[in-house]
Amino acid sequence: MVPPELRYTKDHEWVRVEGDTATVGVTAYAAEQLGDVVFVELPDAGRSLEQHATFGVVESVKAVSDLFAPITGEVAEVNAALAGSPELVNSDPYGTGWMIRVRVADAGQVDELLDAAVYEQLISEG
Amino acid sequence: MTVAGSRLQPTLFERSRPGRGGGKIPHPPPDALDRIPAAQRREVPAGLPELNEPEVVRHYVNLSQLNYAIDTGFYPLGSCTMKWNPKLNEWAARLPGFTELHPMAPDAVAQGTLQLLWELEQILCEVSGMRAVTLQPAAGAHGELTGILMIRAYHEGRGDLGRTEVLVPDSAHGTNPATATMAGLRTVSLPAAPDGGVDLDAFRAALGPQTAAIMITNPSTLGMFESRIGELLDLVHGAGALAYMDGANLNAILGRFKPGEAGFDVMHINTHKTFSTPHGGGGPGAGPVGVGEKLLPFLPAPRVLREPDGSFRIEAVGERPSSIGRMRSFVGSTGVLVRAFAYLRTHGDSGLREVTDDAVLAANYLKARLAASGLYDIPFEGPCKHEFIASASSIKKRTGVRTLDIAKRLLDHGFHAPTIYFPLTVDEAMLIEPTETESIETLDAFADALITIAREAESDPDMVTSAPHTAPTKRLDEAGAARNPNLRWRAAATGSWTPCPD
Missing domain, CATH: 3.40.640.10 (Type I PLP-dependent aspartate aminotransferase-like (Major domain))
Structure with a gap:
């Protein structure tokens, strides 16, 4: 259920690195915990993100939750589709429900993210 | 149509009929607009609804009867302290010495x-x-x-x-x-x-x-x-x-x-x-x-x-x-x-202490009853203060019935649901706060309802997941309402100039 090729954070974000760009979204586990997502607030492209700082907000029928930047870097692209179709976060969290693409500033930060096995262990502990 | 269903009615605007109810409210004198420059005057009448008095009163009274309130029933909404509001407070607040004081009154008369x-x-x-x-x-x-x-x-x-x-x-x-x-x-x-x-x-x-x-x-x-x-x-x-x-x-x-x-x-x-x-x-x-x-x-x-x-x-x-x-x-x-x-x-000082003692006792009583049922998880054991957390985590694992479903089914039992999914740190959380103003009979009836629903989740989960069944509306599409909110009512047609009675 947890895609093995991605990296993860304890805050339930996933990261897919391609070249010097990292795509970021929330995991299926997070989406299920949130319930139906009704609104996603994302930063503008060009904004600098600092690792662990909030970069956006995801609002579901249950709660409003902060999104935390898994790595430091500049926002290269934002998933504009989420503005009109926030439900993509629930239906396809690892695909069309992606949130932002970040230019990786420090590859070392990516290496320190959780791998799929560790993340799977984390969520199975509840 | 059910009693409740008949109260879900068209808006006042939809019930409006031209000319109905005219003349019951004081109208301005015929020359009231004379000194308003023409450019500042409305060209078409405002789309205000026109109804007679019984239609208006029934509309609001029927709507008010759809409300669930502390005046109609138990309201164990955790973190909100939905205690009874004594009517004596209303008497005091309505005393003319308070209500008729102008906010700009000099200190001497205030x-x-x-x-x-x-x-x-x-x-x-x-x-x-x-x-x-x-x-x-x-x-x-x-x-x-x-x-x-x-x-x-x-x-x-x-x-x-x-x-x-x-x-x-x-x-x-x-x-x-x-x-x-x-x-x-x-x-x-x-x-x-x-x-x-x-x-x-x-x-x-x-x-x-x-x-x-x-x-x-x-x-x-x-x-x-x-x-x-x-x-x-x-x-x-x-x-x-x-x-x-x-x-x-x-x-x-x-x-x-x-x-x-x-x-x-x-x-x-x-x-x-x-x-x-x-x-x-x-x-x-x-x-x-x-x-x-x-x-x-x-x-x-x-x-x-x-x-x-x-x-x-x-x-x-x-x-x-x-x-x-x-x-x-x-x-x-x-x-x-x-x-x-x-x-x-x-209340006075001893009365206030009693408020707290009774609020804490009521919460612990409910908590103990739910814990004894063995059906709900009680994540933090031991005595609580004025509210406590129960969780439907185990019920969900066994039956697929979630806290949200249980909350909706409680409405069929005549109770307001507790706070759900808060705090966020507890899975399938229910935050229950009975307050000091409820009798033991009410607390028991509420505990009985929760226990009945938990058993129903095992025997007839569809009944719970499709609740409420007796509320004025069925399960609402909360996600749809939030994703595609319809926030503005638009008049189908403009209103008419109501002639002033002579």
């Missing part, structure tokens, strides 16, 4: 109201253990902002400009992080220890010369008194920071714990929770804030002052330059404050 406000401040000082109170803030979160702005002014006044962080335990009220942000500070979230209290090690690690304050909700939203509160306060003050207490759960500690005496520097009081002023109507509210010695100079202006001759006056503009200034127009939501005063005076 002595009664000023005296009541001043005395209310004294009573709230006694209850909270604080040195002084401001009645200005219009709600709890407004009180939080008032408190944090005073804390900021305190640090700035000492030239201590590097304090930019506010520590907030993750069991705090959700408004706390928002308050810190509004005040221009940064929130640092603190994780809970396994027992639900603040994790002292994480707290020590986060505390430093950059810490402006800690905001603690005590008891917490887990319904637990912070057992390490003394150590926490010593550490905060040792680091040069101040301690804010979110008084949202004050109903659990009246006459038993005074935050000011314990060492908190500032707190807010939710009159609509603890002191039975109306709740949930969207306002007006009142969120008085009490302060200790350090923040005294920064209290919002103007304050209500008592002169040596026993008369009362409102502080003059600029009289106390250290004040953070005005947080609200005039002196606060006076009508609400009269209700709180009436509640406090009718």
Whole structure:
């Protein structure tokens, strides 16, 4: 259920690195915990993100939750589709429900993210 | 059509018929518009509905009967303290001496109201253990902002400009992080220890010369008194920071714990929770804030002052330059404050202690009944304060029935649902707060309903997941409503000019 090729954070974000760009979204586990997502607030492209700082907000029928930047870097692209179709976060969290693409500033930060096995262990502990 | 169903009716605009009901309201004289320049006049009539009096009255009375309210039933909404609002409060607030006082009236003709406000401040000082109170803030979160702005002014006044962080335990009220942000500070979230209290090690690690304050909700939203509160306060003050207490759960500690005496520097009081002023109507509210010695100079202006001759006056503009200034127009939501005063005076000190004792007893009774059923998870064992957490986590694993479904099914049993999915730190959470004003029969009926629903989840899960069945509407599409909100009603046609009766 947890895609093995991605990296993860304890805050339930996933990261897919391609070249010097990292795509970021929330995991299926997070989406299920949130319930139906009704609104996603994302930063503008060009904004600098600092690792662990909030970069956006995801609002579901249950709660409003902060999104935390898994790595430091500049926002290269934002998933504009989420503005009109926030439900993509629930239906396809690892695909069309992606949130932002970040230019990786420090590859070392990516290496320190959780791998799929560790993340799977984390969520199975509840 | 069911009784409830027939009350779901068209809007007044849809029922409007041209010319109906005309002439019942006073019309302006025929020349009323003569001095309004033509360019400023409306070209087409406003699309106002036209109905006769019984249609209007029935419309609103029927709608009001769709409301679930504390006047109609049990309302165990955790973290909200939905206690009974004594009708005596309403009598007091409606006394013409209060209602007919002009807000701009000179002090000399406002002595009664000023005296009541001043005395209310004294009573709230006694209850909270604080040195002084401001009645200005219009709600709890407004009180939080008032408190944090005073804390900021305190640090700035000492030239201590590097304090930019506010520590907030993750069991705090959700408004706390928002308050810190509004005040221009940064929130640092603190994780809970396994027992639900603040994790002292994480707290020590986060505390430093950059810490402006800690905001603690005590008891917490887990319904637990912070057992390490003394150590926490010593550490905060040792680091040069101040301690804010979110008084949202004050109903659990009246006459038993005074935050000011314990060492908190500032707190807010939710009159609509603890002191039975109306709740949930969207306002007006009142969120008085009490302060200790350090923040005294920064209290919002103007304050209500008592002169040596026993008369009362409102502080003059600029009289106390250290004040953070005005947080609200005039002196606060006076009508609400009269209700709180009436509640406090009718209870007295022993009555208030009894309020807390009964609220805590009621919560523990319900908690024990649900725990004994073995059907619900009770994540934090042992005695609670005024509210407690139950969870449908195991029920969901066994049957697929979620907390949301149970909450909806409770409506069929005639109860308002408890708070659900809060606090966020507990899976499938239900936060249940019965308050002191309910009888044991009501508490038992509510426990019985929850137990019945848990059993039904095993035997007939579809009945639970498709609830409610007897409410005026079936399960609403909450996600659809939030994703595609329809916020604006548009008139199908413009209205007509209603002729003035001669």
